Structure formats: C-alpha cells, structure tokens
Amino acid sequence: MRCPAYMSEAFKRFAALSVVALAAAHPASAASLLDRIVRDHVIVIGTANDAPLSAVEKDSRKAAGIFPDVLREVLKRNGLQAEIRPVAMPFASLIPALTSGRIDMIADSMYATAARKQVIDFTGMVFYNPEILDVPRGNPRKLHTLADLCGLAAGSYEGTTFVGLLRTASSACPAGKPIEIRQYPTLDNVFADLSAGRLDAAVAASSLSAYALQQNPALAFELVADYKPADRSAAGSAMGVSQGDDAFLAKFNAAYSAMLADGTSAAIFTKWGLTPTDFFLAR
Secondary structure (H helix, E strand, O other), X not given: OOOOHHHHHHHHHHHHHHHHHHHHHOHHHXXXXXXXXXXXXXXXXXXXXXXXXXXEOOOOOOEEOHHHHHHHHHHHHOOOOOEEEEEEOOHHHHHHHHHOOOOOEEEEEEEOOHHHHOXXXXXXXXXXXXXXXXXXXXXXXXXXXXXHHOOOEEEEEOOOHHHHHHHHHHHOOOOOOOOEEEEEOOHHHHHHHHHOOOOOEEEXXXXXXXXXXXXXXXXXXXXXXXXXXXXXXXXXXEEEEOOOOHHHHHHHHHHHHHHHHHOHHHHHHHHOOOOOHHHHHOO
C-alpha cells in the first residue's frame, strides 16, 4: 500500500534529522586522525600493557614505554600538542578496538602482516622484535627449535603471529605427536604457567621475554640462546591506525626516519633497556 504524501515528507524530515544527530554523536568518524589531534589535543592509544614496549603506569595511569615515548617525540617534532590517553586490553582486542573507534591508534608492538593490512594501516617499521623460544630454567627437555616441541605443550598469547608459528610447526610433527598449543589472554599468564611447569615451552616477543626476566629474576624460565627466528625480516613491529589516515602516517614516518638518523630512537631504546640498539633498530 502506498503511503500518503504527507507521511512521506514527514519520514524524509525525520531521516534527515537522524543523520544529523548521528553525525553529531560521532564526530570522530568524519575527521581524520590528524584532524582530531589538532582539534581535540588528545590521542587515545591501545596497549596490551606489556612493558617496556607499551604500558599504563600503575599510579599515574599515564602511557609509558618505548611506543608512547616514540609517539610523544613524533608529535613534538610535528608541532602537535596532544595528551596521550592509554587504554589497556588483551592483544587480541587491539585491532577490534581500533576499527570500532574505541581507540585512535595501536601504540604497541604489532607485526604489519598482509592479513592485518586488509583491516588497518600501519606506520613504517619502528623496530625488529623477532620471536624467541622460552623454556623452564635449565632447559630440562633440551629444546632448541620449534620442531623439538612435537608431543609437548607450548603456549603463547592470543591474537599473535606466534600462535600461527606453533600451528605450522605442529602440522609438520609426526602422526600422533602434535604440539599441544595453549593460548592465553596475556603474556603474564604465559610466563606464569611456564615458570610453574605447566608448559614445556612458550613462544613470545624476544624484547618482552628479556625484559620480564630483567624485571623479575624470580621467574623460572630462560631464553633459548641459540634459537633461530623463523623470519627476522618479517618481524618488523609498527603502530596501527585506521585505514585512510595517510596524512598522519606521512608525518609519523618522516619524523621517525629523522629520529633514527639522529640517534633519538636509540636513546629511547637504551632508556628502556633494549640493547644493543643495533639489533632492534638495524635496517
């Protein structure tokens, strides 16, 4: 049945007003990241709360770590004044939080994989952060490669490429001896089970494993010194932004290139204990 003309016009007016109201309720969606920073002087970042890379300070609730420090310097060099507000969440929640608009940027270590690039955009590489094999102290099972994990229990944290590495290794195991892969919400959970003997091994970011032991020597695990990363060239970590934020990316990448050249990046990494810096920053 056809609606009367007056109802059609009323519906049109209602629809137009609704669009205006929605736009007012979600102004960020109509502006680029750079425009929002200039307008609001705030940037909300997502972090998996994994010091020394990116974390929320317990008392001040401020963003702390390598990625927040890099972001602060980038903003400074571009004449942008903005408060960095961190939101802590599991690693697997970072991309959904960005695409839903809960955060403006992922300021944590994330590999810029082809699959992730289908969903979000990335800055240029900030540093190399290859995986490492972690084992209980003393390496009782003499583990040195992922192939050594067949028939054993190994873990990592949800949403990482490390889980994929374990799955690939498990698919090559002999019949009846797959790797029992356990996924955890956070890296702290992984280290706790590894130290308690509930895991035979773990795969994690080399920077985070080394830092965890430096900060808490009581953790009963160690890094396998002779472990060879699957593909160091693919282990470049970057920050993530919404697709289409090209203006911000251009400013970020130009500033960070200058920071690499003048030693500022090396100074930040040294401050947070990631040395030798040549290992992490080499191009």
